[in-house]
Amino acid sequence: MPPSASEGTYPNAPGAEAAVLASWNDGPAKRAIIDFVARATDRSSQCFVRPEDRIATFDQDGTLWVEQPIYAQVAFAFDRLAALAESNPELNEVEPFKSVLSRDQVAIGAFTLKELEPIAAATHTNITVEAFRAHVAEWIARARHPIFGRRYTELTYQPMHELMAYLRSAGFAIYIVTGGGQDFVRVFAEETYGVSRDRVVGSILAARFGHDTSGRPILTKIANLVLINDVASKPEGIHMMIGRRPTIAFGNSGGDQPMLDFTTGGGGHAMGLLLLHDDTVREYAYGPALGLPDSKVGTFTQALYDEAQERGWTVVSMKNDWKRVFAFE
């Protein structure tokens, strides 16, 4: 077996020898997971899943780490834009840069995704993949979440680390399937989640091959979108990067619905899970399924909640199913 990068030896998760799913309350979600895995790995069961088909896919924002009040990658882009503006002060005079640089929250909140594209381009393109990686690594080590005051990688959910360790111990290969940028998430996925770079399925900006002025071969990120890995594109990205229908898929919003649909609709033993953010004390509560106001990110609609009930997808309540949310608690 070749080493798939740092799989198995990463600091933020307990080893398989730790108590199984220790931060999960002994409720229906934990029982459903353990029952599913027991059958998937039992050769005498009709639900046995061949080792090569033990693929588990996890959304990131709102599933593995906090996505409120702002996606980490958006915070990165805004901080990166501020750094760029130091040497390009004219950015302060032009929208949408002006609103972002002056931290005009009302204007920022009103931007459509289309209007934010120049910010993505300015902060994510015309840069070598190595330089981009260095920027993200520096930022992820330094940046602090605006409410929690902690590093974003500290705001990953301890029960999800335990779930990934548990699934690995049962022979599952773990992939991150995120709407976020593949090159962004790859920077910390190995150390934070034990997921190697080739197992990060994310939105992809093309990297163009060429040479720098000294003739050294380089890859430069350019503004050609190869994949927006969200909603219906998640199964498409899964096919491109993995080539198998997953056995387990875990998400938290409508952006993950097709991934769960694809995973559980294939006729085999499969499990869909959705994380419900219903914990105002330890994290956030959002989504109409709770009768709470809708949110711009991570929409978990009533329709999705109803579909989960109908199709047997496991809804994991942060409030009720998790004994502990973060490792630092």
Place this chain on the structure above:
Amino acid sequence: MPPSASEGTYPNAPGAEAAVLASWNDGPAKRAIIDFVARATDRSSQCFVRPEDRIATFDQDGTLWVEQPIYAQVAFAFDRLAALAESNPELNEVEPFKSVLSRDQVAIGAFTLKELEPIAAATHTNITVEAFRAHVAEWIARARHPIFGRRYTELTYQPMHELMAYLRSAGFAIYIVTGGGQDFVRVFAEETYGVSRDRVVGSILAARFGHDTSGRPILTKIANLVLINDVASKPEGIHMMIGRRPTIAFGNSGGDQPMLDFTTGGGGHAMGLLLLHDDTVREYAYGPALGLPDSKVGTFTQALYDEAQERGWTVVSMKNDWKRVFAFE
């Protein structure tokens, strides 16, 4: 360590316990490989390569298996077209189908790649990924090479199987980086090479997510090219699918030059290899480096040969460096 599909347990290659590179003559190529790997895995060496960076990329056509007189995938497309014409006889009347279906070798030889696109579309799109997989699996089990009269998977090179086994035993992760179709090669890569589907980097036609008439979620191959994984796009495909600069790259033509350039031009301990087809007795000889006529496939030009000498890339002579070419010998 998660199981990356069937890595390590595949039928056509010897285990790591077999004599190292037994089908390689004890010449400069074999010595260069063993010396490179010894230094890459020696913690006290300045050339030590961290386990997560031990990435080896292999071209397929002409590097892992026979590519003359026709690429296997082209033979598949022509056979598939014949099957389609049985229920769609009108194909026999329209070019480029007509020439292919009547096996008009002169006309076929004169087609440009652009003119062959309708054949790729007819045989590779408007089909679910599962149905396509079944067609390829059926074909690869049945089809015979026009000259050797053997299955294409039997026409893989025994020394390359041994090299992959040797590199795996030294902790390298093996990827196939082919101009061929990702979905085509994935069908047999696990069983033939021990390379799991997520480690096949190939040309990609988009797969569109949707539902069949009974509401089952499916992926359908469509005629949108996501990646033509050849020449400069090989490093780009490597970044997309792997996310690391390889340590070892093995090819056989100008289509692989950027992959070798990218691999060995990064400043680290790295190795580039090119297979020279100079064996008219056991396989084929082609390429101007031999003073032989050029070929439509697998062009190994004099310029590439010169560059290999200049940059220290190892040119592997099939005639001189390989004791045995095929397992069936």
